[in-house]
Amino acid sequence: MKYALPLFALLLSSCAANVTEPARVSGAAPQSAQEALRPYYARLDVKLPKAPANPALSDDTVITRFAFGSCVNENRDMKFWDVIAAQKPQAFLLIGDNVYGDTRPTNGADIPTLTASYKKLNSRVEFDRFRRSIPMMTAWDDHDYGANDAGGAFAFKEWAENVYETYWGSSDEVKSRPGVYESRIVGPQGRRVQFIMLDGRFFRSDLATMPYRDPGPTLGWYIPNMDPNATILGKAQWDWLAQELEKPADVRFIISSTQVITDAHNFEGWTNFPKERERLYALLGQKGVNNAIFLTGDRHSGGFYKTTAPGLSKPLWDFTSSSLNFAFGKGDGSDREPDPRRTGGFWGIPNFGQIDIDWAAKKVTMTLRKDDGSVIETQVANAID
Template identity: 50%
Template sequence: MRRLSLLALSAAAAGLVSAPLLADDHGKHRHDDGHVPMYAEDLLDAYYAKLEKRIDLPVAPANVSLAPDATITRLAFGSCNHQSRSQHMWAQIAATNPDLFLFIGDNNYGDSGWNGDAALTSLRMAYQQQAETPELTDFRTKVPMMITWDDHDYGANDAGANFAFRKWSETLFETFWGSSKEVQSRPGIYESRTFGEDGKVTQVIMLDTRFFRSDLDRMEYTPERPPLGPYVPSRDASKTVLGEAQWKWLEQELAKPADLRILVSSIQVITDAHNYESWEALPMQREKLYGMLAGREDSGLVMLSGDRHAGGIYADTPEAAGGEKLWELTSSSLNYSFSSTERNTAREPDPKRLTDFISEENFGLVDIDWAAKTFTMSMRGSEGEVRVSETVSW
């Protein structure tokens, strides 16, 4: 546990520090528990209140809305979009005519060039650049959006609840994307909405896997760093992905009637094939998630994820899910690919991944056939071509 001195906080507020400052390891927000001592982020409240009055915060281009009674037949999603790289994928996504687009994390890379200042200037500038991006402006006039974040648009690589500036990051996010009053009323940015009626109800659940998440356990240092990530699974029962309040909220949401549920996690859920961030790093939390999904009000289910700068279709039948076959489509990235599909697939063998590990630029689609009660997961490339596809009955 690290607490900050007033001197350190003053330096942070003045933008004089050059490294992230950490709050309590448990990352508790005082709105969650009034008995939590005042840590770094609470001492910064007064600074942020003044900062918000002094500067104009970026706001996203206006977005069309989707009526609650609208029936969704095609949903698109994507992740990992660097604000300074080509924005050509917006036109490709729009060309598929989705009813809704889910922006599921690393929506910008606001941590690029961050010098540790408490004002998160680089993140604010990333949002400002997005506000002035003509491709995004045009897209938002055509396609309704729902948004959650991942680490790079949260504030720091792999950051969780220990990120001392998370409340300011939340303010930037909610202001830019125009979050609902419900989201703004509580810590974190998790959200759920339902669309459609008469046996065609789609529930979209956007999780927040950042604001409350405990630190992950790192493997011991060796001169030869592992090629597939630094983290090891922890069965520490005190660690959390979603935090107590969000877990209770999720249970309530899963009890609501719906015909098909879309569950969005910015990080991957099913895979065990790597040691980067994923639900595998906190297996007890994943088992809790599976158990909660098994107890949901009867409905179809598909999970969507991003983060990896590559993607594919995953399936598993975990014991904790009561024998149900669970499906996950990972799509990443929109404009920030690192490798080739051939190299990525060979580098990360995975019995739970049913496809190649697509590394080139991509976005995901979920097509719903209400008459047949099927959904089709597919991934499209940078020219709109189908890379992988799988149809599932529910």
């Protein structure tokens, strides 16, 4: 039987329905919405969708080209999948808003719009063809997490995690812990690529917002959250990241669904949590990580950003690619969002990111491409140790 109770009714029923559970026998009340919902989810009888089969990326692969992108609306044109495949990437990273399955006012705690969006994606032949031919790694953002701009307080996040891990066939390691972060090192010694896929949703503290005003701000409502206890990654993920950065790798790609470097807007990003970004930069400096490049999405526009960080001898790059098929602009939107850290334009047209690694020259070429494969902009980073 499939349940679809409103949350307020669900919380009441879950407190009374199963008196044999230890928390109920002891009289202890649930300490969070997530805890209150667990008995409900345990009773759900739902067959969750799964993505088409995906070829494995061999651990000894010498990576010379991969691609990445974000923001796929499952109802829109999908020609970009064939265009990316024509570039012959050895892997593809889909780094958030992989479907638009947000909650609706009528949704139950089983988030039916999320599973419906994944089923719709499965019906798209271009995605099916791509998925069966190019190895993929994934991260999530808000629209496939389950609610716009949601973080750790999202009541349905444990079910959203189950849907995500089932659909994408997450590893046993990912399934064994809260959140969906993971890391992988590919390639032989001297040509090792590390992919670090962060989870900026499951543990994230609440966003701080401006007071209401009319008309509203054109570049978002959020302001920096300066609470010293506020977090993006949460303690367990921070500890894990520190361990991952100690592993030997020749170049590292740190994937964040939201932008890391820029302060030019008040939408979501690491700019919302300055102390967490300082901690990230400090960790890279402490570990001597001079070979990291951030890959980010979310913004429905693409561009390149560069900054310096204490303890690092090389600049940090943030390569934003968004959206694959759901862009909001018609070209370069730099005038709307000026940013001294951005090295070129801010392209509100459908795009994907391509990374080419020249191991002999120790150079990483980063290319932002249109959905027809043509080049928008290119930057080169000397990021290989």
